[in-house]
Amino acid sequence: MTSIASTSQAPPLVLTVAGSDSGGGAGIQADLKTMLALGVHGMSVVAAVTAQNSLGVQGYWELPPEAVRAQLDSVLSDIGVHAIKTGMLASTVLVETVAEALAGCDAPVVVDPVGVSKHGDALLAPEAVDAVRSALLPVATVVTPNLFEVEQLTGVKVVDETGMREAAEAVLALGPRWALIKGGHLPGEPADLLSDGEREYRFTAPRHDNRHTHGTGCTLASAIASHLAMGDDVPAAAEKAKEYVTGAIAAGFPLGAGIGPVDHGWRQRA
Template sequence: MRATPPIALTIAGSDSGGGAGIQADLKAFSALGTYGASVITAVTAQNTTAVTAVHEIPADVVAAQIKAVLSDLDVRAIKIGMLFSPAIIDAVARELESFDGHIVLDPVMIAKSGDALLQDAAITAMIDQMLPRATLLTPNLPEAARLLGATEGEEIEAQAHALLAKGPQAVLMKGGHGTGETCTDLLVTPDLPPLRLDAPRIDTRNTHGTGCTYSASIAAFLALGHTMPDAVTAAHAYLHEAIKRSDELQIGAGHGPVHHFHSLWDAHA
């Protein structure tokens, strides 16, 4: 007997340090029981302390990767991360015009190290071309503020509704950049009550790739057939445990990765 696992696709940048981007997405897909395919939009020279170089993949090559995957693989959900430039955003938007599965859009702008991963000129293209295609938009608080031209710290449910008005079917406001002992995420959709997800804030430096991992794990659960609220709830629990167990790993001198495979192998074994 041959298995046909659910397939999820990540469209994102490559992190040579393995903690974020394509690498984190594929780890999350695999850990959660889906087959991961990938389209690389940029190659970064990156580790746990800095991004030292970014090489943009030509837009036609990005488009060719998407064509190759979608023409052969039965992709049920797509996670989109680092898009970097207006040309890449245009190529991705055009290639996904006929895709009818879930699209989880993580509007990646700044790396954990503070380095830019989205050109300033690309923000308008992101809003106009990508937000209307998203089944779910997953901004952190700084990203939400930048997409709205607002001040960070404004009421997050109001910001979520303002983002919904720009076209996505749902918005997950991520509270990891907030303060206080509790980290609160908020899922807002047009026709359901807001879903609030609370978790104790974990004191660790190992948070590299949390946003990538969160959006990828949501895409994995959607590919597995979960509803949006259930997918977000399950991904929230998975990520929380991955962060909680991250200190079992000693990777690099800076912000280390979360433990994607915490349920599969013990770092201390």
């Protein structure tokens, strides 16, 4: 057997801090698949473990905060990161633990403020919403709420696309540098609004007739983090991430008896 010495450098490094999805469509699993598909090295801090499948979330269990902090310290102290993505953090203590660790990190942070699953199952304790507002969003480079999460965080209810600017302003008031308001739940052509309070970008995509959309939010946020790690600015990263997730939705496939996942490897099979 011939030994081949590797002289290549490591690809950009992206860390996800999120929950594990036993069904493989969302959470840590979706994040790492997205990162691999986009050419970065994905690393993970598991904050919670879910029991879930295509029908919903049957239960979840938080990791102790000291375990979450130890994972963060292990990666950040030795390997380092070029971008960080956060997802399901479940509880006040975990939100605060993660926010404290990320406050001292120079890498861009993409916050997906996960509140509920695709099936409507709660993934964030109600009392933890205040910690997301006060501790996590101020350290975010970009936050990517859907319309339910906008209402949960700010009280602003968006019923049509004209309300998305108000939503962005309300989210930006909580401290992130950029807000990407996802409008996919509105009728008509899906449109997302990205704003930093001065500049606005509107991203559109065709609406695909496909119910297999599990993991879209995790995938979008991870794709943004991946492109930030590769050197793109926020608008370019968001545009490229939108293109990637749109293709993944179009290629979504059935799994089990319920909602299947998006296809993270669609470009490899195109």
